[in-house]
């Protein structure tokens with residue numbers, strides 16, 4: 175009797191299954207509905223903005239000196255006045271910043287625009303309207319805005335906006351390259367959200383072409399560093415291994431090598447050079463995970479800090495459920511799994527004290 179009843183229920187499920195699929199199918203039948211962009215391309219004396227709306231691909235061409243106007247479908251943080259034909263970015267040659275009173279650092283955002291906005295608002299780094307309110311403070315975005323999530327373009331324009339606003343109040347935004355920035359610029363699509371495959375299809379371009387050397391965001395990304403320090407704390411997406419430091423590369427040299435000899439070079443030319451091959455490898459600064467292995471010791475951490483002449487090193491890349499501290503804040507891991515879309519923390523440094531900043535605005539002292 176029971177078995178018959180179970181079978182009858184199974185039969186119902188089997189019968190209903192195709193109907194359920196059919197009820198959900200319109201989303202797959204019709205064109206996907208999303209907005210993405212703008213992507214700004216430079217061609218000679220013109221700048222061409224291309225973006226996707228529900229109607230499809232939209233294009234606006236700007237001649238030199240002609241102001242761009244806001245259009246429906248643009249990312250909310252995007253300001254058309256930024257776009258001037260021929261604009262470029264000069265990389266900041268400074269790698270050490272001093273006398274900074276307040277520092278915040280967040281990492282591995284992976285397309286989770288809403289979570290970043292919530293964290294920054296909760297800790298007064300932006301105001302209720304999402305504008306910079308951190309004064310002379312420095313915000314470090316420690317790599318991996320790209321991939322996994324579906325609000326990457328929004329995040330890029332938003333971080334660019336904050337960078338512009340911070341400069342005006344004597345503050346600073348440092349957006350450092352993570353392995354996923356390097357992957358995007360090199361056309362590695364293993365982790366790209368499906369949405370961007372539709373963008374590529376509609377624009378008739380590959381993902382690396384959307385961020386090519388002739389694009390606004392591509393030029394901006396190519397001016398970003400890999401390693402910097404603020405006060406007595408160094409920042410790098412994944413980590414600095416002992417082997418890397420034994421090569422004698424300064425932060426400036428690491429930044430220049432990525433910019434000039436890795437981001438736009440074919441893999442075979444990178445792998446042919448031992449220095450470049452190491453920087454690009456799984457032990458390089460945007461991939462290394464050695465600090466979080468069981469056999470990594472306090473002495474090894476101290477050797478690294480002594481070599482770079484810093485007291486603390488902040489990294490992302492290796493995911494935890496919250497910000498973690500090794501050996502009394504010598505090494506701090508800040509990838510707090512924002513990528514999962516429902517959690518995340520921001521590191522706050524004030525008067526040489528370190529805090530985990532939570533989504534609801536709590537500050538928890540790190541030791």
Ligand code: CA
Nearest residue numbers: 318352353491
């Ligand atoms: Ca990473």
